[in-house]
Amino acid sequence: MNIKDIKKEFPIFDNKVHNNDLVYLDSANSSQKPKVVVDRIYDFYTKEFSNVGRSVHYLAVAATNLYENTRVLVQKYINAKDPNEIVFTKGATEAINLVANTFGQKYLKEGDEILITELEHHSNYVPWHYLRKSKGVKINFADVDENGDISIESIEKKITPKTKILAITHLSNVTGAILPIKEIIQLAHSKNIPVLVDGCQGAPHLKLDMQDLDCDFYAISCHKMYGPTGLGVLYAKKKWLEELPPYQGGGGMIGEVKKEGITFGDLPNKYEAGTMATAQVIAFGESINFINKLGIEKIEEHERELTKYGEEILRKNNSVKLIGSPKNKGSVLSFTLDGVHPHDIATILDEDGVAIRAGHHCCQILHEKLGLAATARASLGVYNTKDDLDQLNSSINKCIKIFNS
């Protein structure tokens, strides 16, 4: 893969930040967009726009076909059995809320337990939290170890006869830990516990195979996959989508509506109430085409090599403390610096055009466990190079110089 050519496909890199080339190291937060995705949104609105799934005119039929094409592209990308197992949502957050809400409504009662981990992003904790009040359920947390990893044993230890669902991240957005989710899913299934995987960081970086993983639910954030904002995907096994109640009511999700009662539409319409993010869905098809063109295995390999390089140079820098050294690490490099607060690091790096994130990264439970109020985080995408990481390191040295001179 020629990364210089790939970078050229992302118009954002034509811009300067404080007169410097942009070194974008915040892809775990949101990735940049290739031109094909941006153009697709423009083309759809200027040449092909119509609402989908309702009218029968030419544009409506064409738009509906484009919209459904993306569903099939997603299905194939994650190797789901059926396109109807793909539900579009406004984000991964909504995908998890959908499951927490409908699963909670139908299957959970007082005293039941939900098992999550200390690594979870707030979006895989807060949606379940509501069930504490409405259903009186308990939330248990599997312990993160000193490497920032979650072991199968730590999950097994927290499973009780009352555990009704396991919700777990695929790849930690702070420690970078890639969890052994296939084994974890097998363990949970052996105890009849369904599993939701928060795939926000998994889907953009790892090859996915829903049939092989056998998870019950998998949540995807499209804007982290070189796609548009305002869009997420919920993969759910068909039996769940058939069994669970609808999430939101409105147009498009109904069968028949009468004064005395309502029936709901078939899949996938049952979960897609109201006018959906049509342009974003259609443009997301281009994101998947973009990833497929490069090959997710190639992207994985490139990012693994970069992560290793980043770890190496940061470990050599005595002022840097890397957070998390999991067995299997995804493209996230969280760190702290002696004597410099992460927000000061982020501001100083920004001056050099180096975009990182500082804070708790929506993982307050994990930061409390680590005894840190905040960390700085550099995260990678397909467009990053070793030069970007060298620039990160030299800007870090500048921070140290400013604060220790």
Next chain:
Amino acid sequence: MDLKDLYQEIILDHGKNPRNLGKFENFNKDAKGHNPLCGDKVHVYLKVDENKKISDIKFEGHGCAISMASASIMTELMKDKDEKEVNELIEDFLKMIKDNPELKSKIISDDDKTKLMSLSGVKKYPMRVKCATLPWHTLISAMTNKPGEVNTEKAD
């Protein structure tokens, strides 16, 4: 934009070695402040005497250089000021950070004004303004016995 405006010597000095850091026994007013976005925390302790004068002030907390320097400089300037002066200084500081190019108050020396103006660098960094103002909002809360914690994401 110039980083030197933001991270002036005086800020780095107060950020690294905050003055009046800690807690004292006989405080009679206190308040906590929290910026949940970056994790900055500050707890201001005051001893306000019968003449409504701040006879002692200290703070505990952790956060970025800007928030620690701001708390440090603030506590230095507030010692021995009475309620009216405290309010005037807070208002003057917050207005300077928001709009005013200079401090208007005449109750502090030119040297102290220079010290306080060293925080004006945050004006060019909108995301960092809250770092500088958190201790000041927390001081208001302590002075007025406002219940609950100051939260930068809830305050206006």
